[in-house]
Amino acid sequence: MIAIEVENLTKKYKEKVVVNGINLKINQGELFALLGTNGAGKTTTIKMLSTLILPNDGKVKINGLNVIKDRQEIREILNISPQETAIAPNLSVKENLEFMAGVYQISNKEEKINELIKMFKLDEVLNQKAKILSGGWQRKVSIAISLINDPKILFLDEPTLGLDVIARKELWAVIKHLKGKITIILTTHYMEEAEKLSDRVGIMAKGNLLTVGTSNELIAKTGAENFEDAFVKIATGGEL
């Protein structure tokens, strides 16, 4: 079943085309990585798919719902973990979870919070203020918060940016655990991350979605030695 269906999605700021008529289908339970150089249009695409901004043209359907007409219903079934950790700094980890549970009016609030505490092993930091946590913990909390409403679709924008190798591997384990249960759209600059975690990869450059496929398909298609080289070939049009 298709979770996200995008047709001719376009975003312009004045005369500048930031996303240029992209077409894409993402299956339910799939982990789709959106890659691209800086300014490729990944974040703008994610913002349109997650209802934050409106497209200038094109159609987006999330679980069959129209992103413009059914915006409010869509917001009940998706969530996002933004690039910045986006947590309330003076609230403890538990209070952050409770706050977001209140935002989504979760009926079985305690049960859901306990489930997330267990899943992310948050016990040791539960009563600590979010602002004093390490970068790795903040990211974990950020992703935990984004699961509070049991989203069917989850957007992870650079989830491991700036983290050390151990914190990154820990988060990969969490993302792998979610794989298959939730449709995940991940943006990252780390090729290894995209290759290891995703089912399929889409590569964007200058607002265009250049190609979509599995990492192995893209390596084979470009004749590159590895995925990073394949990405560079596609993103630069073979110039590098």
Next chain:
Amino acid sequence: MRIINFAKRNFKEIARDPLSLIFAIILPLFLLFVFQQFNIPNESYKLENFTPGMVVFGFSFITLFTAMLISKDRTTSLLIRLGVSPMKSREYILGYMLSIIPIILIQNTLFFLLAIGLGLRFSINIFFAILVSIVIAVLFISIGIIIGSVATEKASSGISSIIVQIVCFTSGMYFPKEMLGKGFGTICEYLPFESCLTILKGVMHNRFQNIQLRNVIVFVIYAVVVFVISVIIFNRKMTSDNK
């Protein structure tokens, strides 16, 4: 329910910042106490006039905290997270406003308790003044929403400090507006802060005849216009920040 949930979070964010307590509560209490230790030959410094003056002064810090909170929510991308949630625009604005009311009540209660301790005669009108001050605070919170929506966290504190100074100079809390000449007096009359103080004093002293129609009109126009502008700007920034 979402409004209360958001307001609770905002209240905790503000109340857990020690600077908030120092500026919004301890500084005005300190000024109220210190100025009463000198026999300053100026009506403005009499306890019954200076106490409501400190209430309005304390409100200027409410502008500061509101601005800082919103600008911080923008920089930390918390508003992006909330932007994809089912929360509606009115729930944000009311959530920010409601969170300030307990702070106002704490501020006012402490100011009036200290003033009574220093010799202010207790009357039921003090309660009415506290109630009216909540309405007056809407103006200060709205100014804070505008600043927090357009400025960065650092710039918010700077711009809000200018508001604190404008309140000090134009509200009449430290000296009567006539003292700096007719031109300055006219400016004070067309800015809302002198009207805020006059209304508050009138209610507190049960001398409604001291409140001119001009004071009510100036305050109401500013409060409504600034509130509407704050809603528009906040909503626009919620969208444009996400571009």
